[in-house]
Amino acid sequence: MLLSKSEGKEFLLMGNQAIARGALEAGVSVAAGYPGTPSSEIIENLASVAPEADLYVEWSVNEKVSLEVAAAGSFAGLRSLCVMKQNGVNVASDFLLHLVLSGTRGGMVLIPCDDPGAISSVNEGESRYFARLMEIPLLEPGDFQEAKDMTKWAFSLSEELGNVVMLRSVTRLSHASGNVKLGALNRTKPAAKFNFSGNLLDAKTGPVITAPVPFRHTQQQGKLKKAAALFETSPFNRYEGPENPELLIITSSACYLYSREALRVLDTEKRAGILKLGTTWPLPPELLKKHLAAAEKVLIVEEVLPFLEENIKILAMENIDSIGKIKFFGKNDGTLPSVNEMNPDYVIKAISSILNIPYTGMPEEYEKSGQILSFTKSPNRELTFCPGCPHRASYWSINRALTLNGENGFVCGDIGCYTMAILPAGFGTIKTAHSMGSGTGVASGFGKLKSFGMNQPVVSVCGDSTFFHAGMPALVNAVHNNSDMLLVILDNSGTAMTGFQPHPGIPSGAAGNELPSVDIEGICRSIGAKTFTADPFNVAETEKKVLEIIENERGPRVLIMRQGCALSPEKKGKKKYNVSVDSNICKGSDCGCNRLCTRVFRCPGLVCDSATGKAMIDEIICAGCGVCADICPSGAIKRSEVAL
Amino acid sequence: MIDPFNIIITGVGGQGNVLAARMLGNTLAKAGYYVTIGETFGASQRGGSVMSHLRISKESAWSPQIPKGKAHLIIALEPVESLRVLAAYGNRDVKIVSNTRPIYPVGVICGDLAYPSLPDLNSAVAQLCDDARFINATEEAVALGHPILSNVIMVGAAAGLGLLPIDDEAFKSVISENVPESKIEINMKAYRKGKEMVGDPVKF
Numbered sequence: 001m002l003l004s005k006s007e008g009k010e011f012l013l014m015g016n017q018a019i020a021r022g023a024l025e026a027g028v029s030v031a032a033g034y035p036g037t038p039s040s041e042i043i044e045n046l047a048s049v050a051p052e053a054d055l056y057v058e059w060s061v062n063e064k065v066s067l068e069v070a071a072a073g074s075f076a077g078l079r080s081l082c083v084m085k086q087n088g089v090n091v092a093s094d095f096l097l098h099l100v101l102s103g104t105r106g107g108m109v110l111i112p113c114d115d116p117g118a119i120s121s122v123n124e125g126e127s128r129y130f131a132r133l134m135e136i137p138l139l140e141p142g143d144f145q146e147a148k149d150m151t152k153w154a155f156s157l158s159e160e161l162g163n164v165v166m167l168r169s170v171t172r173l174s175h176a177s178g179n180v181k182l183g184a185l186n187r188t189k190p191a192a193k194f195n196f197s198g199n200l201l202d203a204k205t206g207p208v209i210t211a212p213v214p215f216r217h218t219q220q221q222g223k224l225k226k227a228a229a230l231f232e233t234s235p236f237n238r239y240e241g242p243e244n245p246e247l248l249i250i251t252s253s254a255c256y257l258y259s260r261e262a263l264r265v266l267d268t269e270k271r272a273g274i275l276k277l278g279t280t281w282p283l284p285p286e287l288l289k290k291h292l293a294a295a296e297k298v299l300i301v302e303e304v305l306p307f308l309e310e311n312i313k314i315l316a317m318e319n320i321d322s323i324g325k326i327k328f329f330g331k332n333d334g335t336l337p338s339v340n341e342m343n344p345d346y347v348i349k350a351i352s353s354i355l356n357i358p359y360t361g362m363p364e365e366y367e368k369s370g371q372i373l374s375f376t377k378s379p380n381r382e383l384t385f386c387p388g389c390p391h392r393a394s395y396w397s398i399n400r401a402l403t404l405n406g407e408n409g410f411v412c413g414d415i416g417c418y419t420m421a422i423l424p425a426g427f428g429t430i431k432t433a434h435s436m437g438s439g440t441g442v443a444s445g446f447g448k449l450k451s452f453g454m455n456q457p458v459v460s461v462c463g464d465s466t467f468f469h470a471g472m473p474a475l476v477n478a479v480h481n482n483s484d485m486l487l488v489i490l491d492n493s494g495t496a497m498t499g500f501q502p503h504p505g506i507p508s509g510a511a512g513n514e515l516p517s518v519d520i521e522g523i524c525r526s527i528g529a530k531t532f533t534a535d536p537f538n539v540a541e542t543e544k545k546v547l548e549i550i551e552n553e554r555g556p557r558v559l560i561m562r563q564g565c566a567l568s569p570e571k572k573g574k575k576k577y578n579v580s581v582d583s584n585i586c587k588g589s590d591c592g593c594n595r596l597c598t599r600v601f602r603c604p605g606l607v608c609d610s611a612t613g614k615a616m617i618d619e620i621i622c623a624g625c626g627v628c629a630d631i632c633p634s635g636a637i638k639r640s641e642v643a644l
Numbered sequence: 645m646i647d648p649f650n651i652i653i654t655g656v657g658g659q660g661n662v663l664a665a666r667m668l669g670n671t672l673a674k675a676g677y678y679v680t681i682g683e684t685f686g687a688s689q690r691g692g693s694v695m696s697h698l699r700i701s702k703e704s705a706w707s708p709q710i711p712k713g714k715a716h717l718i719i720a721l722e723p724v725e726s727l728r729v730l731a732a733y734g735n736r737d738v739k740i741v742s743n744t745r746p747i748y749p750v751g752v753i754c755g756d757l758a759y760p761s762l763p764d765l766n767s768a769v770a771q772l773c774d775d776a777r778f779i780n781a782t783e784e785a786v787a788l789g790h791p792i793l794s795n796v797i798m799v800g801a802a803a804g805l806g807l808l809p810i811d812d813e814a815f816k817s818v819i820s821e822n823v824p825e826s827k828i829e830i831n832m833k834a835y836r837k838g839k840e841m842v843g844d845p846v847k848f
Contacts, residue, residue: 012673176708177681257707362713370731378724379757381749608755
């Protein structure tokens, strides 16, 4: 489908596939990003056709560098794309602030995929505010067809304006699917050349710089004004509804689909209208003024924060003479929540209360018995590490060592599957968890609090991809400031959480191409940290090593725990050990260990037999890592190596 | 067909929920319907519940989330998940096709939580919906050669209810696009088996 020449053919496409196809139709040449749900499939799809389509696609070390790599493509006259999840924009924002001032050449599009409701995130950050802060155009597709079409348009818009354009998707577009008609695909391979010998002030031929700032900033704001004028007639902004609606809904993105559904469900399409905006910054003032003048009540539907609402209110206030008085409903008055993702029910409830239309989604009695039955009969599915996951074993050793040490030590966590150690899955070992690389930065700070009487051992954890992304500067900081802390690098050989994208430590690139790998252990040593390695599946030795490093070593230390992810293509479906429980030795609930294996270690492959209270192995689920054999104090769990 | 027709496919990470939704969605898209699929697979590999919402319409695309209480068909790849979905999206008239094979949550595995017996679950479901059919899809799939075929059996069972304009040939062409030629027949066999099984569900 991605390279299909069948113009007009319809496919059921995931939003991220539609975006990738749109970029291909636009003639994108360079694409870079850092993996993050819900954005990863855009780069993955492009990488899958990279050689055939003459594309350069890379997974960069972090979002800031990916934006820089994409910008280089643009500076050399190529169309380039940069993709990241919402919080990635924070990482890239310093370069972005300067990029928007220097301007771009070949069409350049930045696509952040936001995750309202934090379905796969530890925040529900907003990328839209960056468009306003950085003074660049913001596009928001309202359905799957638009995800493709607007991506394509974004490149030519960027070229017309001479600046980067932001296109924001959300989980419910990126990870949802709908009907998409393909457009024309005429790929050519343009030649790259960076021109820099022109006049210092010439955006097309001179050096690409931000100075002189007042001059460039004036130019930048001129581009934004031009964008606003272009947006007045954009087909991606449209009104559906009566001429003088009782209620005007202004919305964008997936919220357009929720709003349209709400009006249909309430059978109120004759009373209320929808102004669906595809260009949400800068707002096209004349279009807004025309529709605001025709309404007295306005409901603004968006997720998460009142971005549209604030901007529309400013515009309405500035034009109050022509527009007249309006009663606004939205986030600020509490009609809609400003946390969590939107859904049809929130919008139905808002409209039914504003227009006084009764609606029952679920009868109260049904809801009540449903909740009781579900609570009592469908046992909660807590998140856990996969069977055979090295993180369970790593945390077992870290947690045991800190307990044995008895000095109230703790772990500063980071971002990856291993963040789940805030849960029983990782024995609640993590005590702080924030952003990429922050565990080590925070630990670097904790490790300097000895002079204030803090003697607790300080440990941070960080995955291999996260180490390259933002952990390295934090480790440099810890070494330079001689912080008393231990960084445990949980190296499972890939960006596992988002689907095994390669990182600089892996000898391959986004398209599976061979690349040089960068050695984590060598980096740590050369930085000057005392560096150790361990195999977390060797539980006894790893636990001993962690304890020794905590008790006998001082200053900045690194312990690299190396063991591949259980889902990695090399490991999946291949058992190293056959594991079994000797029911003659297993004492079950009578064991003095209080069922350490099933109650505490909690591997899905190790079952507590409800009839006997004894442990047993679920052959289907067990991944054969053999770690549980080291957990049982009675030696009841046996492992034997599988013959290859 | 009720328009839009709202389907929820529910199950547990690793069961192939997303693939089942695509199979069903693609079959209906081929038949000329607008199809929207909303997927929640953030916790997919980590033991969590996974749900796909499908909206089928002749008129236009609908939103990727079904409003509360408005499901028309629930396809449960794992039995207790049907109850969880009913509590949020159910109504007396919703139809349920559910696999009987449990996948135990880690809380059950480690002995902290109880998992209901199938008759017990069936009577809980019956309190919330009038037409729930349990079929031994996994068992049948294993008999056919591979447990992964249980999803095709479940899609076949959904088709067998006769609520959706699913054309066998359209389904075959979707399968053909997604599996090697040698596997087409076994998938079609699983699909036909599902259609047949839904007419003769497990009795309690």
